[in-house]
Amino acid sequence: MNGRDFTLRVNGAECTVCVPAMARLLDVLRHELQLTGVKEGCGEGECGSCSVIMNGELVNSCLVPIAQAAGASVLTIEGIGESARLHPVQKAFLECGGAQCGICTPGMILATVHLLERKPHPSYDEIREGLNGNLCRCTGYMRIFEAVAKAAESVAQRSPAE
């Protein structure tokens, strides 16, 4: 149909997709690039399951038309860590039981990474605010908040210069 080529950098690798300009970044990541760690929840920017980091800012990929992601750098959960080499935030979620059904988890982890980049030592209120756009349908919020606090400690230990 009216597909066009769009080039973006996803998890450090440049890729080109041929899709209509209005295609959602969420669908491009899942269907064209097979990055199925990004989940669709509400599809209207309320739940945060589709969170990715675009040019350093947390966004809901269901609300980003691909034409607006052209040339951008996009980080998904697949770019955060691998099973063999987990990111400290992923480790903290595992250790604290911050994941239940798992649908919200990739978005929660990306929101946490985004938060800790700006606030390496977040207060409890700052944790709640940083994750306020990420809903957990299993309502495991307490353990998620504990995981964020624990992740902040280990990230701070990893980079003492901060």
Add this chain to the structure above:
Amino acid sequence: MRSYPADYELVAPGSLETVLRLLSEEPGQWTPIAGGTEIMVLYGAGKLTARKFVSIWNLPELREINEDGESLAIGGGCTFTQLRRHAGIQRHFPLLAQCASWTGSIANQNRGTLAGNLANASPAADSPPALFAYDAEIEIVSVRGTRRIPYTEFHLGYKKTALAADELIRAIHLPKRFHQSFRYARKVGARNAQAISKICMAATGSLRKCRVEEIRIGIGSVAPAPLRASVTEGILLGEKINDVTIAEARRTLLSEMTPIDDIRSTAEYRKLVAANLLEEMLRAFAASETAG
């Protein structure tokens, strides 16, 4: 149910000049899209009737915040995150930074823009009350040139604005004369985070010898468009704030609002809460002179 992306056209010319030329050459054919926090929601739900979009996201000309001694100019494409982080806004216009923090989640604040909030013209938007309180002016641009109007002349009715089909909001101008003023803002929603307001109020004012010298009150979700409560302001000017004038102000505000029942609240609740917020604000305002 879901929209089919190939049914839509979206172009991203990359400069303000090119966007304005397109809007002028085919007036009414193209809808501007910035951060997509409104348009993409309709798109996802299969309810987006417009078919041709021009991206104004990240146009450098619209993302600047410029400040001089007298005023601050916020480019229309600035995100709520930018408003919250900007030192000049935090210092001179804290109500606006606060209202920005009430708008959606962090991810939505990273994409939603101030001009988008105004052009979308939802009566429940959180930034308009602060812009009324700070006496904002709107700079509007098209290939025909630029014009500036008081923000009080921007909203013409439900989802109707002063923008012509070929025009964009270039910037929002705020005069720097409020840092000594009394200020107030409060949002009432179903929950703290990510809730669309049932009521949102912001106000600034100054007293001279216990009498109201200046007052500006902006309220969301009580009329077809964001409301500047100018009739209520008018009966307060020159008066002392006491039980009598507060009762009079409450009555006047009730006659000035036309709230509706909707999914978030009822007209009755909105009337009562708006009058209560007004009273809370006025009592704090009266106490501010003795405190200061």
